[in-house]
Amino acid sequence: MKTGFIGLGNLGTPIAENLLNAGHQLFVFNRTSAKAEPLVKKGALQCKSVKELASECDIIFSIVSDDAALKEITEGPGGIAACLKKEGIHVAMSTILPATAKELSALHKKHHNHYIACPVMGRPEAAREKKLNFLVSGEKKFIDIIKPYLIQAGGAGIWEFGEEPAAANTAKLCSNFMIISAIESMAEGIQLAKKSGIDAYAWMNMLTHTLFSAPAFINYGKIILEEKYIPASFKLKLGFKDVNLVLSQASEVKAKMPVGEVLHKQLAKSMENGKGEYDWAAVADLLK
Amino acid sequence: MKTGFIGLGNLGTPIAENLLNAGHQLFVFNRTSAKAEPLVKKGALQCKSVKELASECDIIFSIVSDDAALKEITEGPGGIAACLKKEGIHVAMSTILPATAKELSALHKKHHNHYIACPVMGRPEAAREKKLNFLVSGEKKFIDIIKPYLIQAGGAGIWEFGEEPAAANTAKLCSNFMIISAIESMAEGIQLAKKSGIDAYAWMNMLTHTLFSAPAFINYGKIILEEKYIPASFKLKLGFKDVNLVLSQASEVKAKMPVGEVLHKQLAKSMENGKGEYDWAAVADLLK
Numbered sequence: 040m041k042t043g044f045i046g047l048g049n050l051g052t053p054i055a056e057n058l059l060n061a062g063h064q065l066f067v068f069n070r071t072s073a074k075a076e077p078l079v080k081k082g083a084l085q086c087k088s089v090k091e092l093a094s095e096c097d098i099i100f101s102i103v104s105d106d107a108a109l110k111e112i113t114e115g116p117g118g119i120a121a122c123l124k125k126e127g128i129h130v131a132m133s134t135i136l137p138a139t140a141k142e143l144s145a146l147h148k149k150h151h152n153h154y155i156a157c158p159v160m161g162r163p164e165a166a167r168e169k170k171l172n173f174l175v176s177g178e179k180k181f182i183d184i185i186k187p188y189l190i191q192a193g194g195a196g197i198w199e200f201g202e203e204p205a206a207a208n209t210a211k212l213c214s215n216f217m218i219i220s221a222i223e224s225m226a227e228g229i230q231l232a233k234k235s236g237i238d239a240y241a242w243m244n245m246l247t248h249t250l251f252s253a254p255a256f257i258n259y260g261k262i263i264l265e266e267k268y269i270p271a272s273f274k275l276k277l278g279f280k281d282v283n284l285v286l287s288q289a290s291e292v293k294a295k296m297p298v299g300e301v302l303h304k305q306l307a308k309s310m311e312n313g314k315g316e317y318d319w320a321a322v323a324d325l326l327k
Numbered sequence: 328m329k330t331g332f333i334g335l336g337n338l339g340t341p342i343a344e345n346l347l348n349a350g351h352q353l354f355v356f357n358r359t360s361a362k363a364e365p366l367v368k369k370g371a372l373q374c375k376s377v378k379e380l381a382s383e384c385d386i387i388f389s390i391v392s393d394d395a396a397l398k399e400i401t402e403g404p405g406g407i408a409a410c411l412k413k414e415g416i417h418v419a420m421s422t423i424l425p426a427t428a429k430e431l432s433a434l435h436k437k438h439h440n441h442y443i444a445c446p447v448m449g450r451p452e453a454a455r456e457k458k459l460n461f462l463v464s465g466e467k468k469f470i471d472i473i474k475p476y477l478i479q480a481g482g483a484g485i486w487e488f489g490e491e492p493a494a495a496n497t498a499k500l501c502s503n504f505m506i507i508s509a510i511e512s513m514a515e516g517i518q519l520a521k522k523s524g525i526d527a528y529a530w531m532n533m534l535t536h537t538l539f540s541a542p543a544f545i546n547y548g549k550i551i552l553e554e555k556y557i558p559a560s561f562k563l564k565l566g567f568k569d570v571n572l573v574l575s576q577a578s579e580v581k582a583k584m585p586v587g588e589v590l591h592k593q594l595a596k597s598m599e600n601g602k603g604e605y606d607w608a609a610v611a612d613l614l615k
Contacts, residue, residue, distance in 0.1 A: 137523060160537065160538065172533070172537050174533065196533070196536070196537060198529070198533040199529075200525055200526065200529060200530075201525075201526065203524070203525075205523075206524075206525045206526075209519075209520060209523040209524075209525045210520065210525055210529075210530045210533065212519070213516040213517075213519050213520050213530055214516075214530075214533075214534060214538070216512070216515070216516055216519070217512055217513070217516050217534065217538075217539060218538065220508070220512035220515075220586075221509075221512070221539075223585075223586055224504070224505055224508035224509070224512070224586055225505070227504070227508075227582070227583070227584045227585070227586055227587055228501040228502075228504055228505050229501075230582045230583065230584075231497075231500070231501050231504070231573070231576065231577055231580070231582045231584065232497060232498065232501050234580040234581065234582045235425060235493075235497040235576060235579075235580050235582075236491070236494075236497075236580075237488055237489075237491075237494045237497045237498055238488065238489065238494075241486070241487075241488060241498075242488075242498045242501055242502075245460070245462065245484075245486040245498065245502075246502060246505065248484070249448065249460050249484060249542070250448065250502070250505075250506065250541060250542050250543040251505060251509075251541050251543055252540075252541045252542070253538060253539050253540045253541035253544065254537070254538050254540070255538040255539055256541065285519070288519065288523060289519055291523075292519070292522040292523050292524075293522065294515070294518045294519045294522045294523075294614070295515070295518065295613070295614045296515045296518075296519065297511075297515070297589045297592070297593065298508075298511055298512055298515055298586055298589055298590075299515055301585045301586055301589055302586075304585070305585065325583075326582070326583045
């Protein structure tokens with residue numbers, strides 16, 4: 040099966056590289072074509088358009104920045120849905136609204152090919168270490184087809200959320216909400232510890248060896264304690280986009296999110312302060 | 328050395344029982360004397376007053392409900408500080424304000440005996456399983472004396488925060504803030520998942536096997552998913568007290584806690600709704 044990859048950003052590049060290293064002939068496309076060069080040097084075949092790539096491939100992985108970008112490459116006469124062959128599979132890894140996934144899934148169905156929602160959890164270094172987690176939803180038989188690819192792409196965990204195409208995107212939004220919530224709480228705790236004159240490192244060390252002995256706290260705790268927000272593994276502006284999606288989904292289904300609203304305010308203020316390109320843990324700076 | 332224990336509540340009882348099982352002669356006192364009976368049956372010696380107990384013992388452990396209760400048993404002519412022998416040690420396990428610890432430590436010094444701050448992390452079942460974590464601060468040589476007792480009392484971890492007596496209490500407040508923050512975030516995430524029509528159990532299962540693979544999320548996630556808030560392992564009214572202490576400390580040192588303020592509001596509303604005796608995870612009910 041011929042494989043395509045669209046979206047060679049911070050996270051897309053190492054995922055595509057994993058597929059290439061696994062021996063797949065990989066067709067690639069990126070809006071900024073220069074970003075494809077490192078992969079082309081390793082044997083990837085660069086396409087000039089989405090249409091060209093989609094016409095070549097049986098399975099296409101895409102990871103673009105937001106709902107609008109995903110719609111742009113999927114819809115229209117030159118889009119993935121129209122150009123992908125019958126029974127082809129589009130594996131969409133972007134973090135988007137559940138409603139968008141639903142819409143694009145229906146569009147693919149109209150063109151007799153298939154859409155699988157497959158948002159990814161993990162930073163670029165996790166992709167390189169093959170420690171990603173893929174959240175998937177869509178028709179079971181097509182999930183089973185793409186699973187081996189997901190493992191080759193760097194997946195340590197593949198978590199299925201059923202046949203409803205939007206489900207994995209909902210799970211991803213809920214998860215990103217948990218991460219930014221953990222970041223803000225740690226930041227507030229660390230500030231309180233520091234301003235009260237205790238050793239914040241000792242406190243975080245205790246916490247991450249007891250009740251909070253999990254990667255979210257170990258990894259982000261270190262970043263916040265060291266105030267090392269550049270280079271960003273996950274940019275604050277993307278986190279802000281995701282929290283907007285979270286609140287939009289919450290409003291859609293009438294879910295109350297009082298902490299979610301605070302996180303939105305803090306990220307919005309950080310954006311105003313010019314922190315968009317910093318790691319999203321830089322939200323901690325507002326507490327100083 | 329003769330050992331005393333004051334405060335036989337939900338958590339105090341299994342801790343005192345551990346000390347008794349370790350072979351210590353244990354003098355006990357509780358305001359509601361009936362609560363001492365199970366321990367007396369196992370060999371504990373019941374005292375009629377704090378004064379009687381303090382005059383007998385070399386080391387006294389106390390775990391009472393709040394700052395006022397700890398002051399009541401420690402201050403005054405019949406209190407621990409005045410009645411404990413010279414060089415005796417008072418190990419105070421309550422969750423209280425750092426300022427109170429400072430004050431009581433000074434009072435003990437005046438009476439030529441010693442105060443060690445030793446707030447505890449863990450629910451009653453953790454005490455029975457000897458999986459508690461003790462946060463300690465105070466003079467190093469007295470910490471070294473009480474350490475073997477803390478292990479016998481059920482301590483799996485003993486975390487030292489230096490000689491400043493208030494430090495362990497600050498660390499405890501910061502930790503309790505993290506727990507209630509984790510509870511509220513999970514509750515909001517679970518509601519969003521449910522109302523969006525996805526399997527919230529599957530989502531929490533993924534989360535607690537990946538980025539949030541820690542006891543705080545595993546244990547409270549289960550309680551929230553099952554909505555099983557009674558019997559309470561940690562009562563909401565005590566959590567509300569603790570969050571009040573957190574905000575009081577934050578105001579004292581001018582630390583900003585936007586999420587802390589939301590948690591305070593949510594717990595206050597839950598108290599108004601009569602949930603004081605429920606587990607503090609019942610704060611999740613507000614989102615329904």
